[in-house]
Amino acid sequence: xxxxxxxxxxxxxxxxxxxxxxxxxxxxxxxxxxxxxxxxxxxxxxxxxxxxxxxxxxxxxxxxxxxxxxxxxxxxxxxxxxxxxxxxxxxxxxxxxxxxxxxxxxxxxxxxxxxxxxxxxxxxxxxxxxxxxxxxxxxxx
Amino acid sequence: xxxxxxxxxxxxxxxxxxxxxxxxxxxxxxxxxxxxxxxxxxxxxxxxxxxxxxxxxxxxxxxxxxxxxxxxxxxxxxxxxxxxxxxxxxxxxxxxxxxxxxxxxxxxxxxxxxxxxxxxxxxxxxxxxxxxxxxxxxxxx
DNA sequence: AATTTTTGTTGCTAAAGTCAACCTTTTTAT
DNA sequence: ATAAAAAGGTTGACTTTAGCAACAAAAATT
Numbered sequence: 001x002x003x004x005x006x007x008x009x010x011x012x013x014x015x016x017x018x019x020x021x022x023x024x025x026x027x028x029x030x031x032x033x034x035x036x037x038x039x040x041x042x043x044x045x046x047x048x049x050x051x052x053x054x055x056x057x058x059x060x061x062x063x064x065x066x067x068x069x070x071x072x073x074x075x076x077x078x079x080x081x082x083x084x085x086x087x088x089x090x091x092x093x094x095x096x097x098x099x100x101x102x103x104x105x106x107x108x109x110x111x112x113x114x115x116x117x118x119x120x121x122x123x124x125x126x127x128x129x130x131x132x133x134x135x136x137x138x139x140x141x
Numbered sequence: 142x143x144x145x146x147x148x149x150x151x152x153x154x155x156x157x158x159x160x161x162x163x164x165x166x167x168x169x170x171x172x173x174x175x176x177x178x179x180x181x182x183x184x185x186x187x188x189x190x191x192x193x194x195x196x197x198x199x200x201x202x203x204x205x206x207x208x209x210x211x212x213x214x215x216x217x218x219x220x221x222x223x224x225x226x227x228x229x230x231x232x233x234x235x236x237x238x239x240x241x242x243x244x245x246x247x248x249x250x251x252x253x254x255x256x257x258x259x260x261x262x263x264x265x266x267x268x269x270x271x272x273x274x275x276x277x278x279x280x281x282x
Numbered sequence: 283a284a285t286t287t288t289t290g291t292t293g294c295t296a297a298a299g300t301c302a303a304c305c306t307t308t309t310t311a312t
Numbered sequence: 313a314t315a316a317a318a319a320g321g322t323t324g325a326c327t328t329t330a331g332c333a334a335c336a337a338a339a340a341t342t
Binding site: 004008009012014015018019108109113115116119123124127128139 | 145146148149150152153155156159160249250253254256257260264265266267268269271272273274275276278279280
Protein backbone atom coordinates (compact mmCIF):
# COMPACT_ATOMS: atom_id res chain seq x y z
CA UNK A 1 0.00 0.00 0.00
CA UNK A 2 2.68 2.53 1.06
CA UNK A 3 4.58 1.72 -2.09
CA UNK A 4 1.51 2.26 -4.24
CA UNK A 5 0.93 5.71 -2.79
CA UNK A 6 4.48 6.66 -3.61
CA UNK A 7 4.10 5.44 -7.17
CA UNK A 8 0.89 7.35 -7.68
CA UNK A 9 2.52 10.53 -6.41
CA UNK A 10 5.46 9.93 -8.68
CA UNK A 11 3.08 9.55 -11.60
CA UNK A 12 1.30 12.75 -10.60
CA UNK A 13 4.53 14.70 -10.61
CA UNK A 14 5.48 13.23 -13.94
CA UNK A 15 2.10 13.88 -15.46
CA UNK A 16 1.91 17.48 -14.30
CA UNK A 17 5.23 18.21 -15.93
CA UNK A 18 4.47 16.24 -19.05
CA UNK A 19 1.15 17.76 -19.89
CA UNK A 20 1.91 21.23 -18.65
CA UNK A 21 -1.38 20.89 -16.84
CA UNK A 22 -0.81 24.02 -14.88
CA UNK A 23 -0.97 26.24 -17.90
CA UNK A 24 -2.97 24.36 -20.42
CA UNK A 25 -4.53 27.37 -22.04
CA UNK A 26 -2.81 30.52 -20.98
CA UNK A 27 0.33 30.76 -23.08
CA UNK A 28 0.42 34.02 -24.97
CA UNK A 29 -3.34 34.46 -24.71
CA UNK A 30 -5.06 37.37 -23.01
CA UNK A 31 -7.08 34.90 -20.93
CA UNK A 32 -5.85 33.55 -17.65
CA UNK A 33 -6.26 29.82 -17.03
CA UNK A 34 -9.22 30.52 -14.77
CA UNK A 35 -10.87 32.81 -17.28
CA UNK A 36 -10.42 30.19 -20.00
CA UNK A 37 -12.00 27.54 -17.80
CA UNK A 38 -14.93 29.82 -17.07
CA UNK A 39 -15.45 30.75 -20.70
CA UNK A 40 -15.38 27.05 -21.58
CA UNK A 41 -17.92 26.26 -18.89
CA UNK A 42 -20.26 29.06 -19.98
CA UNK A 43 -20.08 27.64 -23.46
CA UNK A 44 -20.73 24.04 -22.51
CA UNK A 45 -23.08 24.26 -19.55
CA UNK A 46 -26.69 24.92 -20.54
CA UNK A 47 -28.34 27.87 -18.77
CA UNK A 48 -25.09 28.71 -17.03
CA UNK A 49 -25.32 31.25 -14.20
CA UNK A 50 -22.81 33.03 -12.01
CA UNK A 51 -23.73 30.86 -9.04
CA UNK A 52 -23.23 27.68 -11.04
CA UNK A 53 -19.72 28.83 -11.88
CA UNK A 54 -18.98 29.75 -8.30
CA UNK A 55 -20.20 26.39 -6.99
CA UNK A 56 -18.65 24.31 -9.73
CA UNK A 57 -15.18 25.78 -9.55
CA UNK A 58 -15.32 26.65 -5.86
CA UNK A 59 -14.45 30.25 -6.61
CA UNK A 60 -15.63 33.23 -4.62
CA UNK A 61 -18.78 34.66 -6.13
CA UNK A 62 -17.40 38.18 -6.04
CA UNK A 63 -14.47 37.02 -8.10
CA UNK A 64 -16.78 35.30 -10.56
CA UNK A 65 -18.96 38.39 -10.73
CA UNK A 66 -16.04 40.52 -11.76
CA UNK A 67 -14.85 38.07 -14.39
CA UNK A 68 -18.33 37.98 -15.87
CA UNK A 69 -18.42 41.75 -15.85
CA UNK A 70 -15.15 41.88 -17.74
CA UNK A 71 -16.38 39.26 -20.22
CA UNK A 72 -19.47 41.31 -20.87
CA UNK A 73 -17.48 44.50 -21.34
CA UNK A 74 -15.28 42.68 -23.82
CA UNK A 75 -18.43 41.39 -25.47
CA UNK A 76 -17.50 37.74 -25.32
CA UNK A 77 -20.63 36.89 -23.38
CA UNK A 78 -24.04 38.44 -22.86
CA UNK A 79 -26.43 38.21 -19.94
CA UNK A 80 -29.97 37.07 -20.49
CA UNK A 81 -32.25 37.83 -17.53
CA UNK A 82 -34.37 34.85 -16.56
CA UNK A 83 -38.12 35.24 -16.99
CA UNK A 84 -39.08 32.93 -14.12
CA UNK A 85 -36.56 34.18 -11.58
CA UNK A 86 -35.65 37.82 -11.77
CA UNK A 87 -32.50 37.33 -9.69
CA UNK A 88 -30.94 35.09 -12.29
CA UNK A 89 -29.08 35.96 -15.43
CA UNK A 90 -28.23 33.26 -17.90
CA UNK A 91 -24.82 33.61 -19.45
CA UNK A 92 -24.48 33.15 -23.17
CA UNK A 93 -21.38 33.16 -25.25
CA UNK A 94 -21.35 35.57 -28.18
CA UNK A 95 -19.93 34.99 -31.64
CA UNK A 96 -16.76 36.83 -30.65
CA UNK A 97 -16.59 34.69 -27.53
CA UNK A 98 -16.89 31.53 -29.58
CA UNK A 99 -14.01 32.67 -31.73
CA UNK A 100 -11.83 33.35 -28.70
CA UNK A 101 -12.75 29.98 -27.29
CA UNK A 102 -11.91 28.21 -30.54
CA UNK A 103 -8.53 29.82 -30.47
CA UNK A 104 -7.95 28.77 -26.88
CA UNK A 105 -9.04 25.23 -27.68
CA UNK A 106 -6.84 24.89 -30.68
CA UNK A 107 -3.87 26.11 -28.69
CA UNK A 108 -4.64 23.52 -26.04
CA UNK A 109 -4.95 20.91 -28.78
CA UNK A 110 -1.60 21.94 -30.15
CA UNK A 111 0.02 21.40 -26.76
CA UNK A 112 -1.30 17.87 -26.60
CA UNK A 113 -0.54 17.21 -30.23
CA UNK A 114 3.09 18.15 -29.78
CA UNK A 115 3.27 15.86 -26.83
CA UNK A 116 2.08 12.83 -28.75
CA UNK A 117 3.20 13.53 -32.31
CA UNK A 118 6.02 10.99 -32.27
CA UNK A 119 3.94 8.19 -30.86
CA UNK A 120 2.78 5.41 -33.14
CA UNK A 121 -0.92 4.68 -33.67
CA UNK A 122 -0.58 1.41 -31.80
CA UNK A 123 0.96 3.00 -28.76
CA UNK A 124 -1.46 5.88 -28.89
CA UNK A 125 -4.28 3.38 -28.60
CA UNK A 126 -2.53 1.78 -25.67
CA UNK A 127 -2.09 5.21 -24.11
CA UNK A 128 -5.80 5.92 -24.40
CA UNK A 129 -6.84 2.56 -23.02
CA UNK A 130 -4.51 3.02 -20.06
CA UNK A 131 -6.13 6.38 -19.41
CA UNK A 132 -9.57 4.85 -19.68
CA UNK A 133 -8.55 2.13 -17.27
CA UNK A 134 -7.31 4.66 -14.73
CA UNK A 135 -10.49 6.65 -15.04
CA UNK A 136 -12.62 3.56 -14.65
CA UNK A 137 -10.79 2.33 -11.56
CA UNK A 138 -10.77 5.72 -9.87
CA UNK A 139 -14.43 6.48 -10.51
CA UNK A 140 -15.98 3.22 -9.44
CA UNK A 141 -16.04 4.52 -5.89
CA UNK B 142 -5.74 11.27 -34.27
CA UNK B 143 -8.23 14.09 -33.63
CA UNK B 144 -10.25 11.73 -31.52
CA UNK B 145 -7.21 10.72 -29.51
CA UNK B 146 -6.39 14.34 -28.69
CA UNK B 147 -9.90 14.86 -27.42
CA UNK B 148 -9.70 11.76 -25.26
CA UNK B 149 -6.39 12.79 -23.77
CA UNK B 150 -7.77 16.20 -22.93
CA UNK B 151 -10.81 14.60 -21.36
CA UNK B 152 -8.55 12.41 -19.27
CA UNK B 153 -6.56 15.47 -18.22
CA UNK B 154 -9.67 17.24 -17.01
CA UNK B 155 -10.78 14.16 -15.16
CA UNK B 156 -7.40 13.58 -13.59
CA UNK B 157 -6.99 17.16 -12.43
CA UNK B 158 -10.33 16.99 -10.67
CA UNK B 159 -9.74 13.53 -9.25
CA UNK B 160 -6.33 14.08 -7.75
CA UNK B 161 -6.83 17.66 -6.76
CA UNK B 162 -3.52 18.23 -8.47
CA UNK B 163 -3.82 21.95 -8.20
CA UNK B 164 -3.64 21.98 -4.44
CA UNK B 165 -1.81 18.86 -3.54
CA UNK B 166 -0.11 20.18 -0.45
CA UNK B 167 -1.68 23.38 0.71
CA UNK B 168 -4.73 22.35 2.70
CA UNK B 169 -4.58 23.81 6.19
CA UNK B 170 -0.82 24.21 6.04
CA UNK B 171 1.04 27.47 6.39
CA UNK B 172 2.85 26.75 3.13
CA UNK B 173 1.41 27.69 -0.24
CA UNK B 174 1.59 25.12 -3.02
CA UNK B 175 4.50 26.98 -4.57
CA UNK B 176 6.37 27.23 -1.29
CA UNK B 177 5.88 23.51 -0.70
CA UNK B 178 7.23 22.72 -4.16
CA UNK B 179 10.24 24.91 -3.54
CA UNK B 180 10.95 23.42 -0.13
CA UNK B 181 10.71 19.97 -1.67
CA UNK B 182 13.10 20.93 -4.45
CA UNK B 183 15.63 22.43 -2.04
CA UNK B 184 15.51 19.20 -0.13
CA UNK B 185 15.91 16.93 -3.12
CA UNK B 186 18.16 18.85 -5.50
CA UNK B 187 21.85 18.73 -4.57
CA UNK B 188 23.58 22.11 -4.29
CA UNK B 189 20.31 23.90 -4.94
CA UNK B 190 20.56 27.63 -5.64
CA UNK B 191 18.05 30.42 -6.13
CA UNK B 192 18.71 30.52 -9.83
CA UNK B 193 18.14 26.78 -10.17
CA UNK B 194 14.73 27.21 -8.57
CA UNK B 195 13.92 30.14 -10.79
CA UNK B 196 14.86 28.25 -13.95
CA UNK B 197 13.34 24.95 -12.94
CA UNK B 198 9.95 26.31 -11.95
CA UNK B 199 10.00 29.25 -14.36
CA UNK B 200 9.36 31.66 -11.52
CA UNK B 201 10.63 35.20 -11.37
CA UNK B 202 13.92 35.36 -9.50
CA UNK B 203 12.68 38.22 -7.33
CA UNK B 204 9.79 36.07 -6.22
CA UNK B 205 12.12 33.18 -5.46
CA UNK B 206 14.47 35.51 -3.61
CA UNK B 207 11.68 36.59 -1.29
CA UNK B 208 10.50 33.08 -0.62
CA UNK B 209 14.03 32.05 0.25
CA UNK B 210 14.34 35.05 2.53
CA UNK B 211 11.17 34.04 4.33
CA UNK B 212 12.36 30.43 4.61
CA UNK B 213 15.59 31.61 6.14
CA UNK B 214 13.81 33.88 8.60
CA UNK B 215 11.62 30.96 9.59
CA UNK B 216 14.76 28.88 9.92
CA UNK B 217 13.61 26.10 7.63
CA UNK B 218 16.61 26.56 5.36
CA UNK B 219 20.08 28.05 5.66
CA UNK B 220 22.31 29.62 3.05
CA UNK B 221 25.82 28.33 2.53
CA UNK B 222 28.01 30.69 0.49
CA UNK B 223 29.90 28.92 -2.24
CA UNK B 224 33.68 28.93 -1.97
CA UNK B 225 34.35 28.83 -5.71
CA UNK B 226 31.80 31.41 -6.79
CA UNK B 227 31.10 34.19 -4.36
CA UNK B 228 27.84 35.11 -6.04
CA UNK B 229 26.26 31.77 -5.23
CA UNK B 230 24.62 30.55 -2.08
CA UNK B 231 23.73 26.91 -1.71
CA UNK B 232 20.43 26.30 -0.02
CA UNK B 233 20.22 23.66 2.67
CA UNK B 234 17.22 22.46 4.52
CA UNK B 235 17.44 22.56 8.31
CA UNK B 236 16.13 20.02 10.77
CA UNK B 237 13.04 22.15 11.33
CA UNK B 238 12.60 22.37 7.57
CA UNK B 239 12.80 18.60 7.26
CA UNK B 240 10.08 18.27 9.85
CA UNK B 241 7.81 20.70 8.00
CA UNK B 242 8.46 18.86 4.78
CA UNK B 243 7.64 15.51 6.35
CA UNK B 244 4.35 16.93 7.50
CA UNK B 245 3.58 18.29 4.05
CA UNK B 246 4.45 14.96 2.49
CA UNK B 247 2.30 12.97 4.84
CA UNK B 248 -0.63 15.27 4.16
CA UNK B 249 -0.11 14.75 0.46
CA UNK B 250 0.03 11.02 1.11
CA UNK B 251 -3.23 11.24 2.99
CA UNK B 252 -4.91 12.91 0.02
CA UNK B 253 -3.86 10.12 -2.27
CA UNK B 254 -4.68 7.48 0.32
CA UNK B 255 -8.23 8.73 0.63
CA UNK B 256 -8.56 8.66 -3.09
CA UNK B 257 -7.62 5.00 -3.37
CA UNK B 258 -8.73 3.56 -0.06
CA UNK B 259 -11.73 1.73 -1.50
CA UNK B 260 -9.82 0.16 -4.33
CA UNK B 261 -8.88 -3.50 -4.11
CA UNK B 262 -5.26 -4.63 -4.20
CA UNK B 263 -5.78 -6.17 -7.61
CA UNK B 264 -7.16 -3.01 -9.13
CA UNK B 265 -4.56 -0.90 -7.39
CA UNK B 266 -1.92 -2.95 -9.14
CA UNK B 267 -3.71 -2.43 -12.42
CA UNK B 268 -3.88 1.29 -11.70
CA UNK B 269 -0.15 1.47 -11.12
CA UNK B 270 0.68 -0.52 -14.22
CA UNK B 271 -1.55 1.72 -16.31
CA UNK B 272 0.29 4.71 -14.92
CA UNK B 273 3.63 3.10 -15.66
CA UNK B 274 2.51 2.37 -19.17
CA UNK B 275 1.47 5.97 -19.76
CA UNK B 276 4.75 7.21 -18.38
CA UNK B 277 6.69 4.78 -20.54
CA UNK B 278 4.86 5.71 -23.74
CA UNK B 279 5.10 9.42 -23.13
CA UNK B 280 8.77 9.45 -22.21
CA UNK B 281 10.14 7.34 -25.02
CA UNK B 282 10.54 10.49 -27.05
C1' DA C 283 -46.51 38.76 6.88
C1' DA C 284 -42.05 38.00 8.61
C1' DT C 285 -37.92 35.55 8.08
C1' DT C 286 -34.55 33.10 5.59
C1' DT C 287 -32.30 31.81 1.45
C1' DT C 288 -30.68 32.57 -3.12
C1' DT C 289 -28.48 35.35 -6.76
C1' DG C 290 -25.53 38.64 -7.66
C1' DT C 291 -22.71 43.24 -6.84
C1' DT C 292 -19.28 46.17 -4.62
C1' DG C 293 -15.45 47.89 -1.49
C1' DC C 294 -11.63 46.44 0.79
C1' DT C 295 -7.87 43.55 1.49
C1' DA C 296 -4.27 39.81 1.18
C1' DA C 297 -1.60 36.74 -1.33
C1' DA C 298 0.83 35.46 -5.48
C1' DG C 299 3.60 36.77 -8.96
C1' DT C 300 6.06 39.97 -12.48
C1' DC C 301 9.05 43.83 -14.05
C1' DA C 302 12.77 46.75 -14.02
C1' DA C 303 16.66 48.66 -11.86
C1' DC C 304 20.42 47.68 -9.34
C1' DC C 305 24.79 45.56 -7.03
C1' DT C 306 28.48 42.22 -6.94
C1' DT C 307 31.12 38.63 -8.92
C1' DT C 308 32.51 35.86 -12.76
C1' DT C 309 33.16 35.06 -17.62
C1' DT C 310 34.05 36.45 -22.29
C1' DA C 311 35.88 39.30 -25.90
C1' DT C 312 39.17 42.56 -27.52
C1' DA D 313 45.01 43.36 -19.10
C1' DT D 314 40.89 45.57 -19.47
C1' DA D 315 36.40 46.52 -21.00
C1' DA D 316 32.07 44.58 -21.78
C1' DA D 317 28.78 41.13 -21.03
C1' DA D 318 26.63 37.57 -18.39
C1' DA D 319 25.29 35.24 -14.04
C1' DG D 320 23.50 35.24 -9.28
C1' DG D 321 20.87 37.57 -6.35
C1' DT D 322 18.20 41.65 -3.96
C1' DT D 323 14.86 45.30 -3.67
C1' DG D 324 10.94 48.64 -4.77
C1' DA D 325 6.93 49.26 -7.24
C1' DC D 326 3.37 47.19 -9.42
C1' DT D 327 -0.40 43.85 -11.38
C1' DT D 328 -3.05 39.90 -11.08
C1' DT D 329 -5.59 36.65 -8.61
C1' DA D 330 -8.54 35.65 -5.14
C1' DG D 331 -11.21 35.82 -0.76
C1' DC D 332 -14.11 38.21 2.81
C1' DA D 333 -17.85 40.80 4.37
C1' DA D 334 -21.58 43.79 3.74
C1' DC D 335 -25.13 44.73 0.93
C1' DA D 336 -29.52 44.78 -2.26
C1' DA D 337 -33.22 42.60 -4.66
C1' DA D 338 -35.99 38.68 -5.52
C1' DA D 339 -37.69 34.14 -4.19
C1' DA D 340 -38.70 30.55 -0.94
C1' DT D 341 -39.96 29.14 3.62
C1' DT D 342 -42.19 29.58 8.10
